[in-house]
Amino acid sequence: xxxxxxxxxxxxxxxxxxxxxxxxxxxxxxxxxxxxxxxxxxxxxxxxxxxxxxxxxxxxxxxxxxxxxxxxxxxxxxxxxxxxxxxxxxxxxxxxxxxxxxxxxxxxxxxxxxxxxxxxxxxxxxxxxxxxxxxxxxxxxxxxxxxxxxxxxxxxxxxxxxxxxxxxxxxxxxxxxxxxxxxxxxxxxxxxxxxxxxxxxxxxxxxxxxxxxxxxxxxxxxxxxxxxxxxxxxxxxxxxxxxxxxxxxxxxxxxxxxxxxxxxxxxxxxxxxxxxxxxxxxxxxxxxxxxxxxxxxxxxxxxxxxxxxxxxxxxxxxxxxxxxxxxxxxxxxxxxxxxxxxxxxxxxxxxxxxxxxxxxxxxxxxxxxxxxxxxxxxxxxxxxxxxxxxxxxxxxxxxxxxxxxxxxxxxxxxxxxxxxxxxxxxxxxxxxxxxxxxxxxxxxxxxxxxxxxxxxxxxxxxxxxxxxxxxxxxxxxxxxxxxxxxxxxxxxxxxxxxxxxxxxxxxxxxxxxxxxxxxxxxxxxxxxxxxxxxxxxxxxxxxxxxxxxxxxxxxxxxxxxxxxxxxxxxxxxxxxxxxxxxxxxxxxxxxxxxxxxxxxxxxxxxxxxxxxxxxxxxxxxxxxxxxxxxxxxxxxxxxxxxxxxxxxxxxxxxxxxxxxxxxxxxxxxxxxxxxxxxxxxxxxxxxxxxxxxxxxxxxxxxxxxxxxxxxxxxxxxxxxxxxxxxxxxxxxxxxxxxxxxxxxxxxxxxxxxxxxxx
Numbered sequence: 001x002x003x004x005x006x007x008x009x010x011x012x013x014x015x016x017x018x019x020x021x022x023x024x025x026x027x028x029x030x031x032x033x034x035x036x037x038x039x040x041x042x043x044x045x046x047x048x049x050x051x052x053x054x055x056x057x058x059x060x061x062x063x064x065x066x067x068x069x070x071x072x073x074x075x076x077x078x079x080x081x082x083x084x085x086x087x088x089x090x091x092x093x094x095x096x097x098x099x100x101x102x103x104x105x106x107x108x109x110x111x112x113x114x115x116x117x118x119x120x121x122x123x124x125x126x127x128x129x130x131x132x133x134x135x136x137x138x139x140x141x142x143x144x145x146x147x148x149x150x151x152x153x154x155x156x157x158x159x160x161x162x163x164x165x166x167x168x169x170x171x172x173x174x175x176x177x178x179x180x181x182x183x184x185x186x187x188x189x190x191x192x193x194x195x196x197x198x199x200x201x202x203x204x205x206x207x208x209x210x211x212x213x214x215x216x217x218x219x220x221x222x223x224x225x226x227x228x229x230x231x232x233x234x235x236x237x238x239x240x241x242x243x244x245x246x247x248x249x250x251x252x253x254x255x256x257x258x259x260x261x262x263x264x265x266x267x268x269x270x271x272x273x274x275x276x277x278x279x280x281x282x283x284x285x286x287x288x289x290x291x292x293x294x295x296x297x298x299x300x301x302x303x304x305x306x307x308x309x310x311x312x313x314x315x316x317x318x319x320x321x322x323x324x325x326x327x328x329x330x331x332x333x334x335x336x337x338x339x340x341x342x343x344x345x346x347x348x349x350x351x352x353x354x355x356x357x358x359x360x361x362x363x364x365x366x367x368x369x370x371x372x373x374x375x376x377x378x379x380x381x382x383x384x385x386x387x388x389x390x391x392x393x394x395x396x397x398x399x400x401x402x403x404x405x406x407x408x409x410x411x412x413x414x415x416x417x418x419x420x421x422x423x424x425x426x427x428x429x430x431x432x433x434x435x436x437x438x439x440x441x442x443x444x445x446x447x448x449x450x451x452x453x454x455x456x457x458x459x460x461x462x463x464x465x466x467x468x469x470x471x472x473x474x475x476x477x478x479x480x481x482x483x484x485x486x487x488x489x490x491x492x493x494x495x496x497x498x499x500x501x502x503x504x505x506x507x508x509x510x511x512x513x514x515x516x517x518x519x520x521x522x523x524x525x526x527x528x529x530x531x532x533x534x535x536x537x538x539x540x541x542x543x544x545x546x547x548x549x550x551x552x553x554x555x556x557x558x559x560x561x562x563x564x565x566x567x568x569x570x571x572x573x574x575x576x577x578x579x580x581x582x583x584x585x586x587x588x589x590x591x592x593x594x595x596x597x598x599x600x601x602x603x604x605x606x607x608x609x610x611x612x613x614x615x616x617x618x619x620x621x622x623x624x625x626x627x628x629x630x631x632x633x634x635x636x637x638x639x640x641x642x643x644x645x646x647x648x649x650x651x652x653x654x655x656x657x658x659x660x661x662x663x664x665x666x667x668x669x670x671x672x673x674x675x676x677x678x679x680x681x682x683x684x685x686x687x688x689x690x691x692x693x694x695x696x697x698x699x700x701x702x703x704x705x706x707x708x709x710x711x712x713x714x715x716x717x718x719x720x721x722x723x724x725x726x727x728x729x730x731x732x733x734x735x736x737x738x739x740x741x742x743x744x745x746x747x748x749x750x751x752x753x754x755x756x757x758x
Contacts, residue, residue: 032056041227049161060185067142068186075167076137113158170196199230210363216295225286231279235316244304246272251293259287296327330362336465348447348604354469361433371461380449382418384442391438399435448613475508478619492584503573511566520600521563527589534580541574594622637676641753657728667732676757
C-alpha cells in the first residue's frame with residue numbers, strides 16, 4: 001500500500017512540474033492529455049472559467065469504460081445537483097452536448113462539447129460520456145469505451161465551464177487537478193485554467209487629433225474590462241484635462257460592443273475639465289465600450305499650452321493608464337528641420353549630395369494650395385541639375401503626403417545664379433498634417449566654401465527656416481617645409497621652401513586623363529615668376545605622377561604656375577612635394593605675404609560656376625619686404641619654463657638650454673628670445689673677451705654684459721635689478737627691459753608657465 005501511494009505521489013509531482021511549464025498536461029500517445037485554450041481572468045462570483053480539452057487514445061479505453069475526476073480549489077462550486085449521474089444529450093444542429101434540463105443549478109452552466117472532427121464520438125454515442133458530482137468543487141467524468149476497443153484514433157472533447165462560483169479566497173492562479181483510475185489512460189495532472197484578481201479597466205484612444213482655438217476634436221475613447229465585474233456598479237472613471245481646455249459632450253454616445261455591463265456619461269465637472277463615466281451595473285461577461293462624439297476645446301488660449309493635451313485618469317474604478325493624450329494643440333504653421341546628420345561634401349566638386357531635411361505641418365492645411373516654397377543655398381553652393389532637379393520625397397519617412405508635392409516635385413530654378421529653386425504646392429488630399437522628408441538633392445560646391453552649407457526656406461506658403469544640410473571638407477591642404485622665405489622687392493631666383501599638397505581623403509586628386517582631369521599645379525601671384533620645380537615626388541600614398549610632365553606655364557591673365565600630370569590615383573591619402581622652385585618678385589608686388597595656390601583640373605570641377613574662386617587650398621611661401629626693412633623682421637614666439645622647445649611664428653624649434661626661474665625672476669636665453677623679437681641672426685653678436693652680447697634691430701642697438709646690471713640702449717644706460725648670467729654656455733637674463741627697448745611685449749602666464757613675445 002505504501003509503495004503504491006509513493007508511486008502515485010511521485011507521478012503527481014512530475015505532472016505538477018510539467019503543469020508549470022506547459023498549458024496542457026499529458027504523457028505519451030498512450031495516455032490522455034488535458035489543456036486549457038487560454039488563461040481567462042476572473043474574480044469572485046459566478047465566472048466563466050473557459051474550457052478544458054480532454055484528449056484520449058480510444059484504443060486505450062477499457063471496454064467497460066474509464067473515468068477521471070476534475071477538482072477545483074476549495075470552496076469553488078460547479079453547481080451540479082448532488083450525487084446524481086446524468087447522461088449528456090445533443091443540441092440539435094450543433095456539435096455541443098449539455099446536461100438534461102434540471103440537472104444544473106440556476107446560476108451554473110457546465111457542458112460537454114464534442115467536435116465532429118474528434119473521430120471517435122458520434123451523434124449515436126452521446127450517452128457514452130456521463131458526469132457525477134463528487135463534491136461542490138469536484139466532478140467525476142465517465143467515458144464508456146466499449147465501442148472503441150479496436151479504434152486506433154485519438155478522441156477528444158471539451159469540458160466547458162461557462163459558470164463556476166469562484167470563492168473570494170481564490171489563489172491568484174486557479175488550477176484544475178485531474179486524477180484517473182489505476183491502469184486507465186486518464187493520468188493524474190494539474191493545469192492552470194484562470195487567473196484571479198479584482199480586475200482592471202483599460203482606456204485607450206483611437207488617434208490623437210489636432211485642435212486649434214477654432215477647431216474642436218477628439219477621437220473615440222475605448223474602455224475595456226479585463227474580466228467580468230472589473231468595473232463595479234457605481235464606480236466612476238474621471239478623465240481630467242489640463243488647464244486651459246474643456247470637454248464638450250453634447251454629441252457624445254456610448255455603445256457596448258461586448259459583454260453585458262452598462263455605463264453612462266455623468267455631468268462634466270471642474271469647469272468642464274473633467275469627464276465622468278459611471279458604471280451602472282456589474283457585468284457577468286467582461287464588457288467593452290466605445291465612446292464617440294467627444295470634443296476637446298481650447299477654453300483659454302492664454303493658459304493652454306501647445307503640444308500634447310495629456311489628461312489625468314482617476315476615479316473609484318481601478319483603471320489604466322494613469323494619463324492619456326486626448327488631443328494635440330497647435331495653430332496653423334510649419335517647421336523646417338534636418339533629418340539625420342548633414343552629409344560631407346567636397347569643396348570644388350559637383351554632384352555632391354546633401355543631407356535629408358523635412359517640412360512638416362503643425363496642423364492639417366498649414367500648407368496652402370497654389371503657394372510656393374523656395375529653397376536657397378547659403379555658404380558657397382549652387383544646385384546641380386545634372387541628374388535631378390531639386391530634392392526628391394523620401395516616401396518611407398514622410399507621412400500623410402497625399403499629393404502636395406508628389407514623389408518628384410516640380411522644382412524650377414529662380415534667377416540665373418542657380419542657388420535658388422521653387423515649387424508650387426498642389427492639393428494635399430490628406431486628412432492629417434503632412435510631413436515631407438526630402439532627400440537625394442545634389443549641389444555644386446565652391447572651391448572657397450568652408451564649414452557649412454545651409455538651406456534657407458522661404459516663399460508665399462509661409463514656410464521659413466534655415467537648416468544645415470552639408471559639412472564642407474577640403475579635398476587637399478597645402479603647407480611648406482620650414483618657414484616662409486624673406487624676399488626683398490625686386491629680387492630674383494630666391495628659392496622657396498618645399499610645398500606639400502596633402503590629400504584629405506583617398507583619390508581626392510583625380511587622374512582621369514580622358515576627361516582632361518589630370519593636372520595638379522602650384523600657382524603664384526601676378527608680379528612673380530616661378531621656375532620649373534627641381535623635383536616633384538609622392539612622399540606618401542601610392543599615387544603615380546608623370547615625371548616627364550613636370551613643367552611651368554602661365555595663365556591668360558599672367559599668373560605663373562608649376563605643374564605635373566597625375567597618372568593614377570592613390571588608394572590612401574597621398575602627399576605630393578614640389579621642391580626647388582625659385583621665384584622672381586618684381587617691384588609691383590606689394591609688401592607682405594606671398595601665397596602659393598593649389599589648382600588644377602585634377603582637383604576642381606566647379607571653377608566655371610564660381611568665377612574668381614579657382615583655388616582649393618593655399619599656403620604662405622614668402623614674405624616680401626622693402627630694402628629698408630631687410631634687417632627688420634616681424635616675429636613673435638613663446639617659451640615654456642623648463643622646456644627646450646619654443647615657437648617662432650608658430651613654428652616649433654629646439655634650443656640647447658631651457659628657461660628657468662631664479663629668485664622669483666624668469667631667466668631666458670638671450671639669443672633665442674632675440675630671434676622671437678625679430679632680430680635676425682647676423683644682428684646677434686657675442687664678444688667673449690668682454691662677455692658682452694649686442695643685439696641690433698632697426699635703429700636700436702642693445703648691449704648687456706655678464707655680471708653687470710647696466711643695460712645700454714643706443715649708448716644710454718638703464719639699470720636692471722638683476723645682472724645677466726651664463727648657464728650651459730648661454731647668456732641668460734630677465735627679458736622685460738630688452739623687449740621694451742625693441743618695442744615688443746613679453747607676457748607671463750603662470751598657469752602654463754609660458755612667456756609669450758609679441
